[in-house]
Amino acid sequence: MPTSPTRIALITGANKGLGFETARQLGRQGVTVLVGARDAARGAAAASTLAGEGIAAHHIAIEVTDAASISAAAAEVERRFGRLDILVNNAGVLDYANDTGVETTSLATLRRVFETNFFGLVAVTQAFLPLLRRSDAGRIVNLSSILGSIGEHSDPNSPIYAMRFPAYDASKAAVNMYTAELAQTLKGTAIKVNAAHPGWVKTDMGGEQAPMQIIDGVKTSVALATLPADGPTGGYWHLGVHLRW
Ligand SMILES: NC(=O)c1ccc[n+]([C@@H]2O[C@H](COP(=O)([O-])OP(=O)(O)OC[C@H]3O[C@@H](n4cnc5c(N)ncnc54)[C@H](OP(=O)(O)O)[C@@H]3O)[C@@H](O)[C@H]2O)c1
Secondary structure, eight states, X not given: OOOOSSOEEEETTOSSHHHHXXXXXXXXXXXXXXXXXXXXXXXXXXXXXXXXXTOOEEEEEOOTTOHHHHHHHHHHHHHHHSOOSEXXXXXXXXXXXXXOOTTTOOHHHHHHHHIIIIIIHHHHHHHHHHHHTTSSSOEEEEEOOGGGXXXXXXXXXXXXXXXXXXXXXXXXXXXXXXXXXXXXXXXXXXXEEEEEOOOSBOSTTTOTTOSBOHHHHTHHHHHHHTOOTTSOOSOEEETTEEOOO
């Protein structure tokens, strides 16, 4: 089985937005980046842009709601690299048009959003865990959001207190729970698992009015993906600060 001396990272949803920039920043640190994308043309274009910047980047086809796509991706990574060091579960959706409120968001919307944000994340993690266990410093970063914090949603003084995207918010709260339980399960192994809130960032999802630039929005994910051996596991982070769950 092939092994690589450089670290290998898979970033899902890396054809644009935070995922693309996370791949770029990890690549600049010498990590070989696997640019996960569900659309072959967009994924190949993103990987080729990064390769043009001198980064070791390869497109991997991965649609996180499709079990066959996930297992094909895991088989490809095993065949080409023999292991995985970093998994950034970045792919996510926020359905502004239909995720309208606790009384109006339909079950269909809840299910669709959970398919990507939660079930997809769990499926990708489970498929790649055997490869991450082969790493001497496995790192899993789960893109959550401050909108997944029940503590913030319960605090009238919180800036997000009145924000209501019930499907998105609950899917990210579920990501937080999975992160905490997985980290505890993996205690004693070389794998660390953390949840990241990137900030409110100018991407297609965050919108033009978002205050943070993408370059700053990826700092939390990149830091958690490259944690040292004495770094934390099982936390919920934004720029080095632990958020309340
Ligand atoms: N931007 C913010 O302010 C903000 C704040 C908090 C948390 N986050 C989280 O950060 C992550 C990245 O967000 P972003 O702002 O970069 O969003 P974005 O610009 O909308 O990018 C989302 C990425 O996820 C991919 N994706 C969506 N569904 C997928 C699926 N089923 N399978 C595979 N890939 C899929 C998209 O691929 P396509 O191009 O093919 O659609 C795209 O590459 C998300 O998890 C989001 O919830 C963002």
